[in-house]
Amino acid sequence: MSHTPLTSLQRILTTLGHQEPDRVPLLLLFTIYGAHELQMPIEEYCSRPEYIVAGQTRLVETYRSDCLFNFCYASTEVEAWGGTTIFSADGPPNAGAPIITKPEQIRSLVAPRVADAPSLQRVLEVTRRLAAYNQGQRLIIGVVIAPFSLPVMQLGFERYLNLMFEEPDLHARLLDVNEQFCIEWANAQVEAGANAICFFNPLASTTMVPRDYYLRVGHPSTLRCLAAIKGSSAIHLAAGRCMPILDELAATSAVALGVSAEEDLATLKRVAKERIALVGNLNGITMRRWTPAEAEQQVKQAIAAAAPGGGFVLADNHGEIPFQVPSEVLHAIAEAVQRWGTYPLEWLHDEP
Amino acid sequence: MSISLHIEAPLAAFVEALLAMDRLAVRELLKTLYDPEHGIQAIERLVVPALEQIGVQWEQGDLSLAQVYMSGRICEELVEELLPAAPNERADQPKVGLAILEDHHLLGKRMVAAVLRAGGYRFYDYGQVDVLGMVAHAVEDQLDVLLISVLMLPSALRVRELARQLNHVGCRPHLIVGGAPFRLDEQLWQEVGADAMGRSAADVLRLLHAAPRRSS
Numbered sequence: 001m002s003h004t005p006l007t008s009l010q011r012i013l014t015t016l017g018h019q020e021p022d023r024v025p026l027l028l029l030f031t032i033y034g035a036h037e038l039q040m041p042i043e044e045y046c047s048r049p050e051y052i053v054a055g056q057t058r059l060v061e062t063y064r065s066d067c068l069f070n071f072c073y074a075s076t077e078v079e080a081w082g083g084t085t086i087f088s089a090d091g092p093p094n095a096g097a098p099i100i101t102k103p104e105q106i107r108s109l110v111a112p113r114v115a116d117a118p119s120l121q122r123v124l125e126v127t128r129r130l131a132a133y134n135q136g137q138r139l140i141i142g143v144v145i146a147p148f149s150l151p152v153m154q155l156g157f158e159r160y161l162n163l164m165f166e167e168p169d170l171h172a173r174l175l176d177v178n179e180q181f182c183i184e185w186a187n188a189q190v191e192a193g194a195n196a197i198c199f200f201n202p203l204a205s206t207t208m209v210p211r212d213y214y215l216r217v218g219h220p221s222t223l224r225c226l227a228a229i230k231g232s233s234a235i236h237l238a239a240g241r242c243m244p245i246l247d248e249l250a251a252t253s254a255v256a257l258g259v260s261a262e263e264d265l266a267t268l269k270r271v272a273k274e275r276i277a278l279v280g281n282l283n284g285i286t287m288r289r290w291t292p293a294e295a296e297q298q299v300k301q302a303i304a305a306a307a308p309g310g311g312f313v314l315a316d317n318h319g320e321i322p323f324q325v326p327s328e329v330l331h332a333i334a335e336a337v338q339r340w341g342t343y344p345l346e347w348l349h350d351e352p
Numbered sequence: 353m354s355i356s357l358h359i360e361a362p363l364a365a366f367v368e369a370l371l372a373m374d375r376l377a378v379r380e381l382l383k384t385l386y387d388p389e390h391g392i393q394a395i396e397r398l399v400v401p402a403l404e405q406i407g408v409q410w411e412q413g414d415l416s417l418a419q420v421y422m423s424g425r426i427c428e429e430l431v432e433e434l435l436p437a438a439p440n441e442r443a444d445q446p447k448v449g450l451a452i453l454e455d456h457h458l459l460g461k462r463m464v465a466a467v468l469r470a471g472g473y474r475f476y477d478y479g480q481v482d483v484l485g486m487v488a489h490a491v492e493d494q495l496d497v498l499l500i501s502v503l504m505l506p507s508a509l510r511v512r513e514l515a516r517q518l519n520h521v522g523c524r525p526h527l528i529v530g531g532a533p534f535r536l537d538e539q540l541w542q543e544v545g546a547d548a549m550g551r552s553a554a555d556v557l558r559l560l561h562a563a564p565r566r567s568s
Contacts, residue, residue: 161418
């Protein structure tokens with residue numbers, strides 16, 4: 001029995017509905033990798049919508065990825081708050097000096113408007129152009145940094161941890177302001193043509209903060225944001241662990257969850273059941289030195305663990321393909337998904 | 353009754369107080385072993401094992417980075433306040449340097465610094481450095497041990513060039529690396545020519561204890 005080939009978007013929507021599509025969807029989340037493709041410096045690549053669109057469209061065709069990604073770097077959001085970005089030659093851009101240097105500044109902090117922020121307008125232009133190119137064929141993913149995680153860039157990580165545990169009132173005020181921004185920014189991307197919003201929330205992971213703390217302080221903010229986003233959303237914890245909060249995340253309106261290479265994918269799938277689809281969990285750091293045979297093996301393992309029954313999208317575990325991953329590894333991943341990810345997964349019955 | 357049995361209950365209470373971020377309880381427990389003449393004993397019997405235990409629990413996924421950070425910070429504050437002379441008592445005090453290599457993420461180094469101070473170690477804090485700057489520091493200070501913290505993969509890969517340059521100038525401290533890329537790729541520290549990898553900030557105490565001294 002074979003399935004009729006689906007478009008990439010249909011393939012993803014089917015698996016998000018916990019049904020088996022024609023094959024396991026592949027999301028290669030390319031951020032700055034397009035600079036390779038266009039053979040230009042990362043900073044230049046990120047500076048113009050036409051470069052990003054050219055990079056995305058070439059990459060999805062080359063590696064048969066099922067999504068387009070409008071995201072280049074996280075500090076795009078910080079730029080909207082008046083911050084800066086530090087570019088490097090061979091890695092992700094970083095946020096520059098924190099925009100909040102004293103906690104008291106939070107009392108008078110006002111969220112920027114999306115319409116007033118050139119960095120966000122650039123992303124919206126990318127989204128519109130991707131939508132025009134795409135014609136509904138692939139999933140277009142937009143990204144927002146969760147209000148609970150954005151302060152890492154707004155204050156710096158250490159100052160943020162101190163704020164969390166020593167100044168809860170100011171932390172609550174910061175979450176409020178960030179929520180206003182997050183919701184407006186997410187909905188602007190949906191309006192520009194994003195089919196789904198990745199709610200990027202690394203601080204929610206129990207790798208980062210205690211479970212009880214997240215559920216008490218961060219999770220209410222997550223729920224408020226997801227309820228106000230006028231489109232589908234997925235939660236991503238950026239390679240952090242999620243098992244201790246999986247039940248709570250599965251109970252949100254998010255349709256998918258990015259999961260870590262540090263947790264057992266089969267166990268996560270069993271716990272997630274048909275409540276939330278899983279996205280992951282290829283290790284982006286080790287991917288850099290995989291041989292094509294290792295890439296194939298990793299893909300097979302992930303598919304065997306989580307693909308039966310649908311509800312699974314193959315991707316890296318962090319939400320970004322590192323700049324250092326060789327092209328042949330990405331080709332091997334794409335090839336392995338075609339070979340081993342085509343439903344029905346009859347080969348699983350023959351494996352020891 | 354052995355010393356380990358004596359210490360078992362206070363250690364459990366100390367760890368519990370640290371995880372609860374209860375500074376008052378941590379202070380009281382540290383004071384029970386406090387002896388101004390032998391501050392390092394309280395550190396070795398309580399602070400070091402507590403931070404190591406917390407670090408191991410983080411590696412296993414049972415605790416969060418926030419708890420590791422706050423525990424180190426609380427211990428650092430109390431040791432500096434109550435036991436300021438402890439580093440003078442540490443007989444095996446190596447010459448240690450600590451730096452972030454070509455990276456803009458400060459928290460990892462901050463956590464290691466807190467653990468070092470809490471453990472009664474002196475160290476040179478070089479902040480954020482590039483390869484050549486780090487080599488110059490290592491030569492000038494004749495380090496026994498160099499601790500490098502990174503968060504980003506490109507920075508982790510730059511350790512290879514650092515190790516090469518240190519060898520080239522004939523000043524090669526014991527090189528210990530740490531940070532997310534090394535934790536997520538168990539082979540990476542060897543690939544870039546480091547001598548050891550810390551899986552958590554507290555791991556540095558065990559690794560320092562085992563590190564060779566240039567003078568030895």
